[in-house]
Amino acid sequence: MNTDSDFQQLLLENILNTDIFIRATFSGQQKGQSLRWERVTLRPVLIKQKRHLQFSYFDATQHITHNHADDAVVTELTQLLHLPFRNFSVVTKHEQVQINISKKGKPVITRHKIETAETPDLAHDRTKNHALAEGTPQPFLVEIGIMTDDGRIKAGQRDKFRQINEFLRLLAETGSLSQFEKQPLRAVDFGCGSAALTFALYHYLQQGRQRPAQVTGVDVKTHLIERHREIAQKLGWQSLTFEPTTIQEYQPETPPDIVIALHACDTATDDAIAQGIRWNSKIIICAPCCHHDLQAQLAAQPTPTPFMPVLRYGLFHERIGDVLTDSFRTLILRRMGYRVDVVQFVPAEHTPKNLMIRAVKVSEQSNSDAEREYAELQQYWQVTPYLQRLLNFS
Numbered sequence: 318m319n320t321d322s323d324f325q326q327l328l329l330e331n332i333l334n335t336d337i338f339i340r341a342t343f344s345g346q347q348k349g350q351s352l353r354w355e356r357v358t359l360r361p362v363l364i365k366q367k368r369h370l371q372f373s374y375f376d377a378t379q380h381i382t383h384n385h386a387d388d389a390v391v392t393e394l395t396q397l398l399h400l401p402f403r404n405f406s407v408v409t410k411h412e413q414v415q416i417n418i419s420k421k422g423k424p425v426i427t428r429h430k431i432e433t434a435e436t437p438d439l440a441h442d443r444t445k446n447h448a449l450a451e452g453t454p455q456p457f458l459v460e461i462g463i464m465t466d467d468g469r470i471k472a473g474q475r476d477k478f479r480q481i482n483e484f485l486r487l488l489a490e491t492g493s494l495s496q497f498e499k500q501p502l503r504a505v506d507f508g509c510g511s512a513a514l515t516f517a518l519y520h521y522l523q524q525g526r527q528r529p530a531q532v533t534g535v536d537v538k539t540h541l542i543e544r545h546r547e548i549a550q551k552l553g554w555q556s557l558t559f560e561p562t563t564i565q566e567y568q569p570e571t572p573p574d575i576v577i578a579l580h581a582c583d584t585a586t587d588d589a590i591a592q593g594i595r596w597n598s599k600i601i602i603c604a605p606c607c608h609h610d611l612q613a614q615l616a617a618q619p620t621p622t623p624f625m626p627v628l629r630y631g632l633f634h635e636r637i638g639d640v641l642t643d644s645f646r647t648l649i650l651r652r653m654g655y656r657v658d659v660v661q662f663v664p665a666e667h668t669p670k671n672l673m674i675r676a677v678k679v680s681e682q683s684n685s686d687a688e689r690e691y692a693e694l695q696q697y698w699q700v701t702p703y704l705q706r707l708l709n710f711s
């Protein structure tokens with residue numbers, strides 16, 4: 318069994334190893350404990366050509382950043398490890414280490430090998446670039462009804478505001494935007510709905526990252542598209558466009574570099590992923606919504622015997638269907654040369670649909686490990702995921 322000091326030592330060794338460390342997130346609080354911070358993230362940054370470790374502390378309303386070098390890193394990290402966080406995730410060039418503290422206070426450690434290492438983005442002001450601050454009026458947030466003219470978040474809009482910042486943070490965290498040389502950067506937001514995230518993405522790329530960008534929101538709801546077009550025009554954002562069409566029928570003049578689909582319904586997430594794969598987009602980010610297609614296939618199949626006690630209960634059946642659908646999606650993306658991770662998007666208390674799948678294209682070769690894993694999982698469950706049907710492979 319692992320002891321507390323084992324897991325703290327494992328975290329220290331990985332985070333302090335400057336040759337391999339990429340980023341870490343500590344989040345949640347242990348049962349019966351209280352903690353000021355919702356989340357702390359760590360990453361290496363270069364300041365005046367010297368390597369520092371950036372500690373970003375987030376609570377419900379603000380975030381504070383400290384940059385340290387040399388011994389001060391060890392001091393702050395050691396203090397941090399004494400706080401009662403529940404979840405620890407560390408990404409290095411070789412593996413992702415996940416540690417969760419159980420209700421009984423025991424650390425549960427899982428480790429996954431990383432096939433293609435990511436290159437850390439060492440810009441030290443990246444976090445500042447993406448965060449939208451309360452108290453600073455942002456014309457687009459005012460226009461879409463989230464902020465008042467004097468920069469206050471309107472009643473009932475706080476969750477949306479936090480979701481926007483969370484989305485921008487998770488996009489920035491891929492560390493991939495700085496690696497695109499192409500100008501302008503092209504992004505499409507499929508199933509954009511009320512388009513708060515589409516406007517935020519455009520603002521972030523153009524103003525936060527200072528990158529010329531063309532962003533398109535796509536949705537079947539024509540009345541929403543009309544309204545978004547009016548707002549984009551009012552803001553003078555000429556490269557932000559909206560198309561009233563389906564994900565399947567959308568045909569860009571130039572294939573987008575970034576494909577986003579957040580809470581697009583059921584198989585619309587697969588339609589979006591399939592488009593991104595066909596276009597060879599560099600980044601595909603989706604937050605899946607309801608999962609009906611595989612649920613129906615699972616219900617029509619004889620249950621694999623070891624899973625009889627699990628699938629006896631409707632709720633478990635639903636959750637297994639959700640997890641399997643998303644697992645097949647991650648395997649298909651990996652198979653197609655994407656580096657994939659799965660992270661929490663919005664806190665679980667706001668919606669149970671709180672996963673985000675982030676995929677970054679790292680190879681033009683097909684990944685044979687992912688292909689084998691996919692075949693084994695499919696053989697076991699005897700299902701044909703919708704995304705596989707869309708991409709037409711066996």
Ligand SMILES: C[S@@+](CC[C@H](N)C(=O)[O-])C[C@H]1O[C@@H](n2cnc3c(N)ncnc32)[C@H](O)[C@@H]1O
Nearest residue numbers: 508509510536537562563564579580581582585
């Ligand atoms: C739950 S809303 C999410 C809105 C937005 N992405 C967000 O996260 O705030 C889902 C949106 O996807 C749109 N949608 C669903 N299926 C679609 C499809 N096949 N093509 C285009 N839009 C679709 C719906 O009209 C709806 O506006």
